[in-house]
Amino acid sequence: LTCVFFQQKEENIRCLTMLGHFGFECLPHQLVTKSIQQGFSFNILCVGETGLGKSTLIDTLFNTNSREKKSSHFRPNVELKIQTYQLQESNVQLKLTVVTTVGYGDQMSKEASYQPIVSYVDAQFEAYFQEELKIKRSFADYHDTRIHVCLFFIAPTGHSLKALDLLTLKTIDSKVNIIPLIAKADTISKNDLQTFKSKIMNELISNGIQIYQFPTDDKTTAQMNSSMNEHLPFAVVGCMDEVKVGKRMVRGRLYPWGVLQVENENHCDFVKLRDMLLCTNTEHLKEVTHTKHYECYRRCRLQKMGFTDVGPDNQPLSFQEIYEAKRKEFHEQCQREEEELKHKFMQRVMEKEIAFKETEKELQDKFERLKRIQQEETIKLEEEKRKLDEEIMNFYKMKADSEISQTQGCANIKKD
Ligand code: GTP
DSSP states (O other): OOOOOOOOOGGGOOOOOOOSOOOGGGHHHHHHHHHHHHOEEEEEEEEOOTTSSHHHHHHHHHTOOOOOSOOOSOOSSOEEEEEEEEEEETTEEEEEEEEEEESTTOSSSHHHHHHHHHHHHHHHHHHHHHHHHOSSOOGGGOOOOOOOEEEEEEOOOSSOOOHHHHHHHHHHTTTSOEEEEETTGGGSOHHHHHHHHHHHHHHHHHTTOOOOOOOOOSHHHHHHHHHHHHHOSEEOOOOOOEEEETTEEEEEEEETTEEEETTOTTTOSHHHHHHIIIIISHHHHHHHIIIIIIHHHHHHHHHHTTOOSBOTTSOBOOHHHHHHHHHHHHHHHHHHHHHHHHHHHHHHHHHHHHHHHHHHHHHHHHHHHHHHHHHHHHHHHHHHHHHHHHHHHHHHHHHHHHHHHHHHHHHHHHHO
8 A cells, every 4th residue: 555645736736546445435424423423503583573473383393382472562672582492303413493583573663673683693693703712612512503594474465575574684684594484375365476476586686685595506406496496485384283184184274165284385385495494405504604694794893803814015914913913003002092191181180280279379369368458457446446545545634634623623612
């Protein structure tokens, strides 16, 4: 067994002739075994107005019982109901998460209806992004909650898409794989349904809304997928009840004129949806989520953080260079902010000093004024005291004089 290794440029790789059996042909099997051991996860988002049959359809698809009490039409906000199930088929484990809108379309503001959906989808991308950025990542046991498919329920009005639906679809079409569904399709006649389907598709195209297309690049599924693309939007009916048709019990809705069988392809597109979603294209939906939608989120997020692949001179930049540049920029910004703070502080100190000096001067002036007033008052009082003393002196003098003159008077009378 001989093998020669050459380190050559990519375009110049030499094909070696195998002289024996190496065994790397079983690499795909190793991958399958590993995937089976790890298990799979699949996350579905159901968007649609209250009462359009979202829970019933999910229950019909997975044989669950998620229908609780009916939601009210008077919710102030849209909420998201998250349910996670563990499913097993043969030896394949599937962790299924179903996220359903509650109260969508019941708000006055259109933005209030779709914003919580956008925030939820972004939050799942952000959680994955943060895990990627960690030094110690643990993707082996990481529960990936990124939405792989959005089942968008359209009311079976037979008219056209509502403004809110168009707005919501336009906002989320770059974030999730959208499969449009006509809900409660049993309430619309066969002819009306075809017209309604083409009307919806035309509206989606004219509004530039990108919906998920089943892939046609794989020979084994190309034919089926391209025919399924023609059937979009799928007209679905959900029902958990079983009714008797002939000798068989089937899932269906019983009407006075007959039975609508959920799993009969002539009655509705339920089986088409189930096959496309859970059999033929599950992995493709996950792949598109990772390689297209998450990639777009990641790119924008990194660009917002200041990372780029090329510099201003169009030369490739390494992560290290960008990191160093960012660090320098951050350091300079910190210094600038510190200088600014110092300058502001000094200015405040100066302002305060000036204010203190002015107050001190005012107090000094006031003190001087009061001192002067007090001195003047003292002088005045002293003057008054002096005058009073003089008056008292004069008084005593006059009193003494009058006493003398009185004594002399009396002496003269006695002599006489
Ligand atoms: P909220 O969770 O309250 O938003 O409703 P929802 O969209 O989950 O609807 P739900 O599955 O609770 O169904 C509402 C009503 O519609 C129930 O009475 C269902 O029996 C009925 N329903 C569900 N699917 C269909 C359908 O395909 N056709 C018809 N005719 N009725 C349906």
